[in-house]
Amino acid sequence: MPVALAADVVILTIRDGRFAVLLVTRGNPPYEGRHALPGGFLEPGETIDATAARELDEETGINPALARLEQIGVYSEPGRDPRGRVVSVAYAAMVPDAAQPSAGGDAAEAHWVALDEARGTALAFDHDRILEHAVEHARRQIEHTAAAAAFCNAEFTVTELRQVYETVWRTRLDPGNFHRKIMKIPGFLEATGRTAVREAGRPATLYRADPKRPLALPFPRPRAGQGAAGR
Amino acid sequence: MPVALAADVVILTIRDGRFAVLLVTRGNPPYEGRHALPGGFLEPGETIDATAARELDEETGINPALARLEQIGVYSEPGRDPRGRVVSVAYAAMVPDAAQPSAGGDAAEAHWVALDEARGTALAFDHDRILEHAVEHARRQIEHTAAAAAFCNAEFTVTELRQVYETVWRTRLDPGNFHRKIMKIPGFLEATGRTAVREAGRPATLYRADPKRPLALPFPRPRAGQGAAGR
């Protein structure tokens, strides 16, 4: 049974201590004018991974090489697309806040939308569901791997990284303990030698996360019951 | 661009302390007579999850309700199937050794094959690759959730569960410490009151794992360097 295969992409970032998602305003029917995830159809000769990367580039201008797209699920309910039998492969990626989208392709506009706001308004197709799954995926990912660094810029401070964890886990972490714990993980953070300029206080060392091995570096969240409330 | 969508299923079990995978011998071209993963094409009106469950049932006789199938990836390289543009959604599941397959559908035969043996012989299509990914997936899954219990029968002893971890992690775990650690996890194991008959030694209490919540129950593998060598 032939189907049309599509890729839909959930790009998450953290702005002002909250999750934000990259959405496009659809420029064509169906759901014209509605918010949707960037995405599009498989073309001859390409893999679906390539489709996801291409559509991200075309519709939002975000460089797919920086995004580390991961498959998170396949959506195949009959009737999920009014145009016919369309099956979507969903992708998720975390990027630094600095990434600036620009619309193109099928998209009339591309912009960051706060997660809570995106949840409030119905997205096109079954994209609400895909978005929820992507957020869950990101939370799990961060707990079991060093993926949190993906939310930071190429060079970042330990404090910035800590704030990512605090946002994702909705907790406060002790700055001192976090610093030691993260520095103890071998091969994760690499000092650049440079320091970040601050409005006040001692300048922080800038680090780079090795993008080659962002895997299997557990950073367990603090146990409940004792809490990790900051000072 | 229309594609044919298929589901391929990797069913893993543990036999004699080794991984084994459920393979079928293909009864039709292409790759007739070769080992392959059970699988087949999407039919009108069904989701791809339903396809996976149906094919598992048809080709192997394994009850999909017991298997807890999970999507592990999409395989879309052009040319991966000589019949044309076929995209496969791969699924993985862990089942107890007790499950007995019986062939049907496209499959001439269905049987358990030791993982090492399956790796030695080339499987049909790109099923070698899918199999590798599924094994990795299972190892990760077991580390972060209570999925290990899926390898055990409905009722099992703590020792049987420990042997699953020992196989998956290729370690030896202290029986006493394992017992305490696993019993401390709230809501994981539920005593049935019955005991298992043994050839020798004290009979072991039989437990049931709550199949409703096999999620997010971390059982961290022992740290390296101190080791968890048995007595």
Next chain:
DNA sequence: GCAAAAGTGTTGAAACTACACCCATGC
């Protein structure tokens, strides 16, 4: 100097490994 943020030292509590030991059964 003072304020602010980075980063280190210390301490008491909890968790874990290793291993001794007791328990319950078949023979």
Next chain:
DNA sequence: GCATGGGTGTAGTTTCAACACTTTTGC
């Protein structure tokens, strides 16, 4: 009784959360 495997007690060590304290900058 003896062998065998299930299950518990416990000491020494490690890890960790909490938080005091030192360091390095801007003003």
